[in-house]
Amino acid sequence: MEDDIAVDPDYYILNEDHSPEDFNSETTSLASEISKGRIENGRRYQSMKENDYWSPADEQQFESLENGHILCLVLDHHQKNPLHRAPISSSPKHILDIGTGRGSWVIDMADSYPSATVRGVDIFPPPVSWMPPNCVFEVDDILREWTWRKPFDYIHIRILLGAFDDAGWSLAYDRCYKGLEPGGWIEQVEFDINLHSEDGSLKPEHHLSSWGKNMIACGQRAGRPLTTQSTMKAAIEKAGFVDVHEHVYKVPLGPWAKNDLLKEAGRVNYLVWTSGLEGYAMWLLTKFGAPEPWTKEEVHVFLASVRKELSDPSIHAYQYVRRVWARKPTEEDSKAKGETKTPEVDIKVEK
Template sequence: MTEQTTTTTNNSPANVEVDISYENDSSYGDELSSYTASLTSSVLDYRHENGRRYHKFRDGSYLLPNDESESDRLDMLHELALQVLQRKLYLAPIKSPQRVIDLATGTGIWAIDFADQQPQAEVIGCDLSPTQPTLVPPNVKFLVDDIESEWAYEHNPFDFIHARNLFISIRDYGKLIKQCYRSVKPGGWVEFQDWDLSPVSPDDSLDGTGFQRYYDELQNAFEEAGYEVSPGPKLEQWFIDAGFVNIHMEKFLIPYGAWPKDRHLKKLGAWNQAQAEANGFEAGALAVLTRYKQWTKEEVILLASQARADGRKRNIHALFNFYVIYGQRPEN
């Protein structure tokens, strides 16, 4: 008999002890052939705006940049996720998968690492932007595709489907997860790793700060634009609704900054701060606030700088919740 269970960590914001000796250091810082036709000039003719570069294929459906600075930041987020999961790329109990896809692969770093670990697997990474490297393991291929469009994988389904950090980029998670269900083999697994973008604090130290205002403005703008801002807490229900079984979820606390006393949390916080300070504040806010809320570039830069400055203060203790959930398509 299959079962649906949920496993969560015991951590809560109130349980994260502040390191009172902390001094912030700002230095912390195939069917593929059918898709190749997508690699046309419209894909590579990027949109340039406010000093940043954005995808052109399905222009405007993703509101974060795809330039080199953003690629570097995404790779830092990859390292942060590895730190959270104790150097694991995934938690699902997969065994010798033959066919795998990484949704919205970004720089392709997860797909490349997975292909190195699982050389028997054919690994596909798909994204709106062809910004992945060309020197990759022989079992990796990248394609340009919009994962929110209808898929065509049901006739050749996957053993494992992986997605990470899709927050503020997907309008209909329920539909996407149902597409995953249809495109994974009976007995296969799907895993999503995603965030709750609302920061919390163990001591209410975020109240009235520029850091809190940044996330309030960001969430309001993305929600008005029709995007899911904080998918993490909702993933379990979407998996249940899609028909998955053997669902397991874990929730991880990730600080912002190296203020926790616990050494592991301190390291996570330092990595989180480093990726945000690598133009992360600007990357998240520029397009959505200027395109949808009529902010000027200068206003966005000021908002980002205020968030960055408050994030560096020793007496501000922000935490985010990061969720990892996996589920299995029933064998029958």
Template sequence: MSLSPPPAPASTYSSSIDPASPQAIIEADSDHSDVAESCNTSTKSVNQSIFDYVKENGRTYHRYQAGSYLYPNDESESERLDLQFEILKVLFGGRNFYAPLEDPRKILDIGTGTGKWAIEMGHQFPRCEITGTDLSPIQPDWYPSNVKFVIDDAAEEDWMIKPDSYDYIHTRVLLGCFEDFREVIRKSFRYLKPGGWMESQEYMHTVYCDDGTMGSDYAFAEWTKTQDSAAMQLGRPLRIANKLKRWYEQAGFVDIHEEVYKLPVNSWPRDPQLKMLGRFSESSLLDGLQAFSLAFFHRGLGWTKDEIEVYLVNVRKAISDRNVHAYHKM
């Protein structure tokens, strides 16, 4: 739905969730012989202490604002983030954004991670200044001259520039990263130029199934509930995707659009592209499961690393079970 915006307010394009939205049923493949394959000139200047990462349970975590982000920042997680970027790009038909950008001059990417999105946007819009912010300096040393990376906490600090400055603000897969994502939305509204756009692309943490193949004992679904409980204990909610549209409306955004996509958990679909996406999704989930679990379960629930690893054995089996036709909404 497109609305005529009143003077001055910013707009939003939210690729998030409406759980009740009617979606086409994905047809399952009856051939289970498929086996998931493992998918495995500028410089930045930061204080050297930033690289003195926090070590916990065999993984490393950001030093800056230590403890506020619950996912690791080590090489294996960076590789998984790059895989996640490629998965979403294919899911979105090769697009990095949906907002109607024409000639933006300032773009902010909150939680830029490895910086792949910001770098691609820098190539696509060479006259635009792209700023990617993150708590960890895990971005590459070489990138377009119109791109810069800043170590910053979007939840706590000023955004380095005066209000009404950005043409476009982007967030992607930030569930569990903030105490209150509404504050990020409110800040975005303030820092966007009149007529600017905000866009969020977010996973719905819940696992869905349309054909009854996901039983009540499905270990991956049970894991999501356990992680959700730990996240709430730690004040880092995971269930934000289905609330984004309402939160944007409350912040004052207009001309709001929402798209919902299904991303299979593994390669169970018959459709070749969805099968491929499912295969890589499975790899991403298996590669990231420990990263998604350690800090949440250890800090939030008091579990030891050994207890967590034993618990994850059946979860990994469930993720790879093609008899269960599970998917996430994006």
């Protein structure tokens, strides 16, 4: 079963309405050695392996992730629980968040579902000083063999563009499939880094117009695809999940939309970009820029131009955000179809 992707045409009309002032637990496992990280171009990166992840793990990037968390809550504020779309039970027991970042989603879910142990796992520890007693943070690589003893009712993934290569994503979804209870749900939210405009205000000569194409090309050269939002649905289906749903949001970049909700979403999205811009670009451009890797100074000059465009109220840019959720089949599903699941095959990933 599949939801219609088309959004309410009246709700998502991106008319402009701008003014310049619009811009004005069980246990806690935190690895202190990893938290030290490594420093490149003035930004801190996790330290498990140099090529583990292209995005920094420092306070500036955590600010961008927090803004991303708030943006998702704004977009789904009308849902019964804006933290997820998957129809999980009212009293789940075990929940996992992969790529937990700052940990805000995990903390909010632990508050929402006191019956559950909510685990957040990442390759670097989140900067948290307090958490609910049913909240657990762990530093680990989810591509390694999972050692959790209890299967999960629900697994959540968000903003992990570039986290893995194609084989890594296949392995990640396979791990999720095996780690879920029959009938359990997986849900993923990813942002499209390409920008668009409906009124022609985003012109070909703008840096924002070519931003997505440039970053995607760097990601391809790095072996870290930045197009996950367009491939995750098919990959989740391929892993064996059923009852797959998809919802696409149209999110303004900046507070130029007339609709109050979209104006607020655009304002928050502007903060996502301005707080995360350097972190998105620095590693990719200094290592995989074309025609040759850029210098740190060249990146800073480029980003100054991008920031100027971001603050230009005459540019009415928007991007897509995609949410996919799907269920692990039960024995009843297989019996109803007269099928059995294809035997699972181990997937090897180049380290």
